[in-house]
Amino acid sequence: xxxxxxxxxxxxxxxxxxxxxxxxxxxxxxxxxxxxxxxxxxxxxxxxxxxxxxxxxxxxxxxxxxxxxxxxxxxxxxxxxxxxxxxxxxxxxxxxxxxxxxxxxxxxxxxxxxxxxxxxxxxxxxxxxxxxxxxxxxxxxxxxxxxxxxxxxxxxxxxxxxxxxxxxxxxxxxxxxxxxxxxxxxxxxxxxxxxxxxxxxxxxxxxxxxxxxxxx
Ligand code: ADP
Ligand code: ADP
Ligand code: ZN
Numbered sequence: 001x002x003x004x005x006x007x008x009x010x011x012x013x014x015x016x017x018x019x020x021x022x023x024x025x026x027x028x029x030x031x032x033x034x035x036x037x038x039x040x041x042x043x044x045x046x047x048x049x050x051x052x053x054x055x056x057x058x059x060x061x062x063x064x065x066x067x068x069x070x071x072x073x074x075x076x077x078x079x080x081x082x083x084x085x086x087x088x089x090x091x092x093x094x095x096x097x098x099x100x101x102x103x104x105x106x107x108x109x110x111x112x113x114x115x116x117x118x119x120x121x122x123x124x125x126x127x128x129x130x131x132x133x134x135x136x137x138x139x140x141x142x143x144x145x146x147x148x149x150x151x152x153x154x155x156x157x158x159x160x161x162x163x164x165x166x167x168x169x170x171x172x173x174x175x176x177x178x179x180x181x182x183x184x185x186x187x188x189x190x191x192x193x194x195x196x197x198x199x200x201x202x203x204x205x206x207x208x209x210x211x212x213x214x215x216x
Contacts, residue, residue, distance in 0.1 A: 001026060001080040002105055003212070004087070006182060007113035008175045009168070010120040010127070011197045012204065014136045016113065017084045018152070019205045024212075027076050030084040031064050033134045034071070036160075056162055056170030058088055058178060065095045072103060080108075088179045093186075110186040111208055113197035117172055124168045128157040142201065 001024065005013040017028040035053060038046035045067075049059045068086055071077060087093040100106055115123075126139040128148070132155030137144050144150060148157045162171065186192040193211040197204060210216035 001108050001212075002083070002100060003080070004083045004107055004110045004186075005085075005113065006110055006179075006186070007197060008115065008117075008120055008179070009171045010123040011113040011115045012123075012201065013084045013113060014134065015142070015201060016205055016208055017082050018135055019202075020082050020208070023209065024080075024082075026080040026082060028082045028084050029068070029071050029077065029086070030134065031059075031067055031086040031088075032084075034067055035059060035064075036134075053162060054167075056167040056174060058174060061089055061091045061095070064088075065092060065099075068096065069099050072099060072105075080105075087182060088175075090181060090185060093182055107191070109212055110192045111211060112183055112186075112192060112194045113204070114194060115197040119198060120172060121165065121168055124163050125165055127163050128159055130155040131158055132156075 003020070003026075005017055007013050014028075014030060017030070020026075021028050035046070035049045039050050039053065040046070045063070048063060052059045064086060068083075072081070083096075087096050097107070123138060123141070126141070128137045128139060128144075129135070130137075130150035130153060133150060133153045135150050135152045136142070137150075137157060144157065149155075150157060162168075183192065183194075193216070195204060195207050195211065207216065
């Protein structure tokens with residue numbers, strides 16, 4: 001099962017993906033997580049990506065398409081994956097279609113998670129992430145049981161450099177310009193499911209699960 005989670009920064013894609021992994025036993029592939037790991041490790045990929053990420057701009061299509069091309073071949077992704085944060089442009093969406101087809105696969109579901117901009121700013125300015133496993137928390141809306149410690153793995157929480165208001169506004173602008181056209185793109189192709197991303201995290205998960213099961 002190949003699933004795309006579409007939505008603006010802060011919509012809850014990562015939060016929902018972590019819950020989906022447990023239920024469907026397929027991996028989450030987050031280009032953001034992969035890029036941040038590369039920046040941390042100081043690899044060539046990280047060096048290439050960092051300046052774009054710091055500015056809240058998209059990393060060039062060819063770079064992220066290359067990441068997905070490699071990731072799809074790994075054994076754990078053979079039975080499907082949950083794409084979180086990819087594709088983000090029409091060019092990426094077209095490349096994905098081709099990569100999947102070359103591997104005898106296709107996108108089965110596109111879940112679009114919708115949240116308005118002001119709520120996104122509140123979510124992203126209060127977001128804290130786990131250094132080890134990438135789990136998302138929020139200082140007010142989704143606190144860990146122990147301050148600054150990840151419930152899932154015991155890792156330390158941190159605030160991302162790009163989760164400051166100025167960069168958040170830039171990322172939202174980039175989303176509206178370059179990524180939101182994908183909603184129409186997938187609507188035309190059929191199979192797009194729109195989910196209200198506001199409210200209780202577990203209620204949103206129930207809605208996503210119903211959509212994937214075809215009972216929504
Ligand atoms: P994305 O991966 O789409 O950028 P995250 O899953 O990291 O988004 O969530 C962004 C922030 O919003 C995090 O701080 C997270 O804890 C919080 N969050 C996620 N879902 C909700 C929700 N339904 N209501 C309130 N806050 C949420
Ligand atoms: P969020 O969902 O909070 O916006 P991500 O972790 O998905 O953040 O992405 C962080 C940054 O990594 C983006 O602002 C962008 O610079 C880069 N990035 C991640 N995925 C892509 C992608 N598919 N195409 C281009 N850049 C990407
Ligand atoms: Zn963790």
